[in-house]
Amino acid sequence: MTYLGMPKAPRGVGQLRGDETFPAAAASALSNRQLRTNLAHATSTIRTKRLAAVAELDDWEQLRAAGAAIKDDVLAHLGDYLVQLERNVTARGGIVHWARDANEANEIVTSLVLAKGVDEVVKVKSMVTAEIGLNEALAAAGVTAHETDLAELIVQLGHDRPSHILVPAIHRNRAEIREIFLREMGDVDARLSDEPAALAEAARRHLRAIFLRAEVAISGANFAVAETGALAVVESEGNGRMCLTLPRTLITVMGIEKVVPTWRDLEVFLQLLPRSSTAERMNPYTSTWAGSVDGQEFHLVLLDNGRTATLADPKGRAALRCIRCSACLNVCPVYERTGGHAYGSVYPGPIGAVLSPQLTGTAANASLPFASTLCGACFDACPVAIDIPSMLVHLRARVVDEKRADHVLPNPEAVAMRAAAWSMGSSRRWRRVLRLLRVGRVLGRRSGRIRRLPPPLSAWTATRDAPRPPKQSFGDWWVRGGGRS
Amino acid sequence: MRPVRVALFTTCLADGVVPEVAKATVRLLRRLGVDVEVPPTQTCCGQLHINNGYAREALPLVRNHVEAFSGFDYVVSPSGSCTASVRHQHPEVSDDAGDEQLTWASRELASRTFELSEFLIDVLNIDDVGAYFPHRVTYHPTCHSLRLLRLGDRPLRLLRKVEAIELVALGDAESCCGFGGTFALKNGDVSSAMLADKTAAIRATGASICTAADSSCLLHIGGGLSHQGAPVTTVHLAQILASTRDADA
Numbered sequence: 001m002t003y004l005g006m007p008k009a010p011r012g013v014g015q016l017r018g019d020e021t022f023p024a025a026a027a028s029a030l031s032n033r034q035l036r037t038n039l040a041h042a043t044s045t046i047r048t049k050r051l052a053a054v055a056e057l058d059d060w061e062q063l064r065a066a067g068a069a070i071k072d073d074v075l076a077h078l079g080d081y082l083v084q085l086e087r088n089v090t091a092r093g094g095i096v097h098w099a100r101d102a103n104e105a106n107e108i109v110t111s112l113v114l115a116k117g118v119d120e121v122v123k124v125k126s127m128v129t130a131e132i133g134l135n136e137a138l139a140a141a142g143v144t145a146h147e148t149d150l151a152e153l154i155v156q157l158g159h160d161r162p163s164h165i166l167v168p169a170i171h172r173n174r175a176e177i178r179e180i181f182l183r184e185m186g187d188v189d190a191r192l193s194d195e196p197a198a199l200a201e202a203a204r205r206h207l208r209a210i211f212l213r214a215e216v217a218i219s220g221a222n223f224a225v226a227e228t229g230a231l232a233v234v235e236s237e238g239n240g241r242m243c244l245t246l247p248r249t250l251i252t253v254m255g256i257e258k259v260v261p262t263w264r265d266l267e268v269f270l271q272l273l274p275r276s277s278t279a280e281r282m283n284p285y286t287s288t289w290a291g292s293v294d295g296q297e298f299h300l301v302l303l304d305n306g307r308t309a310t311l312a313d314p315k316g317r318a319a320l321r322c323i324r325c326s327a328c329l330n331v332c333p334v335y336e337r338t339g340g341h342a343y344g345s346v347y348p349g350p351i352g353a354v355l356s357p358q359l360t361g362t363a364a365n366a367s368l369p370f371a372s373t374l375c376g377a378c379f380d381a382c383p384v385a386i387d388i389p390s391m392l393v394h395l396r397a398r399v400v401d402e403k404r405a406d407h408v409l410p411n412p413e414a415v416a417m418r419a420a421a422w423s424m425g426s427s428r429r430w431r432r433v434l435r436l437l438r439v440g441r442v443l444g445r446r447s448g449r450i451r452r453l454p455p456p457l458s459a460w461t462a463t464r465d466a467p468r469p470p471k472q473s474f475g476d477w478w479v480r481g482g483g484r485s
Numbered sequence: 486m487r488p489v490r491v492a493l494f495t496t497c498l499a500d501g502v503v504p505e506v507a508k509a510t511v512r513l514l515r516r517l518g519v520d521v522e523v524p525p526t527q528t529c530c531g532q533l534h535i536n537n538g539y540a541r542e543a544l545p546l547v548r549n550h551v552e553a554f555s556g557f558d559y560v561v562s563p564s565g566s567c568t569a570s571v572r573h574q575h576p577e578v579s580d581d582a583g584d585e586q587l588t589w590a591s592r593e594l595a596s597r598t599f600e601l602s603e604f605l606i607d608v609l610n611i612d613d614v615g616a617y618f619p620h621r622v623t624y625h626p627t628c629h630s631l632r633l634l635r636l637g638d639r640p641l642r643l644l645r646k647v648e649a650i651e652l653v654a655l656g657d658a659e660s661c662c663g664f665g666g667t668f669a670l671k672n673g674d675v676s677s678a679m680l681a682d683k684t685a686a687i688r689a690t691g692a693s694i695c696t697a698a699d700s701s702c703l704l705h706i707g708g709g710l711s712h713q714g715a716p717v718t719t720v721h722l723a724q725i726l727a728s729t730r731d732a733d734a
Contacts, residue, residue, distance in 0.1 A: 022672070023671060023672050023673075023674065023675075026672065026674060026675050027674045030674050030675065030678055036678075333660050333661045333663070333679050334672075334675055334679075337675050337678045337679060338675060369538075370667075370668070370671050370672065371672060371675075372665065372668070373628070373661050373663060373664065373665025373666075373668045373676070373679075374536060374628070374665055374666075374668075375628035375632070375660075375661035375665070376628055376629070376631075376632035376633060377628075377632070377659075377660075377661070379632070380632060390573075390577075393535060393536055393538070393574075396536070396537060396538035397538040397539075397540050398538070399538055400537070400538030400539060401538075413537070414539075417533075417534055417537065417539045417542055418539075418542055420533070420534070420542075421531070421534055421539070421542035421543065421545065421546060424497065424528040424529040424531075424546055424549075425528070425545045425546065425549060426526075426528070426549075427525060427526040427527065427528050427549075427553075430497075430528040430529075433501075434500065434501045437501055449708075449711050451712075456670055457670070459669070459670040459671075459673035460669055460670060460673070460708070461712075462673060462677065463673075463677040463680060463681070463709060463712055464669075464677075464680070464705060464708030464709045464711075464712050465707075465708045465711040465712045466708060467502055467503065467704060467707075467708070469501070469502065470501075470502070470503070470504050470505075472504065473500050473501050473504055474495055474499060474500045474501075474504035474507040474508060475495070475500050475523075475525070477504060477508065478511075478523045479525070482511065482523070483508060483511065483512065
């Protein structure tokens, strides 16, 4: 129930919307051959590996169900768990901040950093700080944020945007990475090869100096345990652990949906996450900490940015179960062709298509719910069983309903849909429409196929012929004896 | 005892665009001793509307569908996608509209609605339908039959028993052809890119025919193959199963 004076859930702001619609942005991505080759290779490799890693567990389906149930419990009692988390983090010497949206979170973090009198920070790869555009906000305040995850570093040095949740530089190949390193690092031997080990070594050397001098680190969080106040970050390179332990001050930003009730719940997610994301049995570096240790300072920024608004929708809220594994991206036939940039938001792929429009409101991301064939591969792959296809359909209805409310005159699609529904509403009208369709037989007389149609159907005939309408519908054939002589 | 009544859920696409698929389904069922009826008031399941965000417009279609098929013991359809819509979307759309009676009725109808290969294997307990089809064929598992109906290998079990057929496996078979209803129009470029990979995989098999359990996907794939001038055509599963030595479907 909503009543007057009740605070409205804030909408998400930050890096959650693109400048173009999905189809327009996808068209430019599709024309990039190198991008398509890189993506097809990377996603098909990880797809095969994930299937093998998942097949090893007999109780995978039960684990998925458990993951979904734990997250649903969290979402049903989110306020309680967050207050419990705050209490326990505070009791262990941490300081908790609450941010309504991206702007508030950036202000909090920036002022904390500036208070330390530093002009640079190290960062653990985190989706949420990308969501709020923290690096840009820090830069505006004169603070350089050094990304320390290898792929994130490649993206940062390339003045590029991440295109994948887990593998932000999935759109780059080895040769491109070598070029970026040579051009941007400044401290690299010109004889650098494009062997993965050589590229990683160059990054290690480059980052080591930064790690040793940084006084402030910024991270996200994969999980926060309400009962103990413990935070958890999972990563694969050890850079996260360096950030979490070396600097004197640690600032962690996390979306409010990342809380889990108990320490034991991590058992479920630490099985689901690595197998789904990197196809590993166990995550290489799992760091957990609670509060602050002697001489160090710990801040936790809890971010809403559209999450409460998402929670309000019973049919959309399951998107908040997401643990950012990116399995849905890797199995998505649309993502595989377009890459992540086409989605405009830092959350690409199927989960992005349901999450971004909910965080920002559908009006700001109206083309994303339609960026799917509803093939269902994402739902099958999701470790917390988010029914993304059904949610997409639900959000499409919201887009249509909002358009209905905004316009006095219906758009051509709405007119066509209504006309189709009216004629299909009675079999008498439907039979008449089918007979009218035969007019189309003037087309494709010679080949039996229609080669070209006017817009909007020209989008079909660009790469596909259309069938010539039959002489007689099945219904008419049936009433005239149905093949019984 | 009252005779078992079986209805054909034609689907609007088979009715108006590819009647040969519905005719083949009728011929096949009759050959197997099923006296199939065609309820005259059926039109469309409304999936097109629902998937495009027009659930409100689809509600009368759901109601019409439920009424058209009342009184039948089984409803059979040559479409995985339309069967999935009846099974999963009709109860949900009815529930969203707050129509309890329609929710109940559509759930009940869903429980007796079967896609063709489900009906043959699960209800009739037949995998050899006595078909004859002397062609090199590859099978594309459509997304909705694969992931919403979980047809598994039912269509392949039926195809393997077809006399003289040469079945060849399709590479990357379970990836979507890019149709997705209006997706093919609204995201035409992405759809075409997906279709190009699907048709390349089909052509690589050397098959002369690509088959599937959905006319919509086959129109998409077939339209692409024909546009490319490829020597491959698309034929619905029902048409292969209806073919005999005497009559090619």
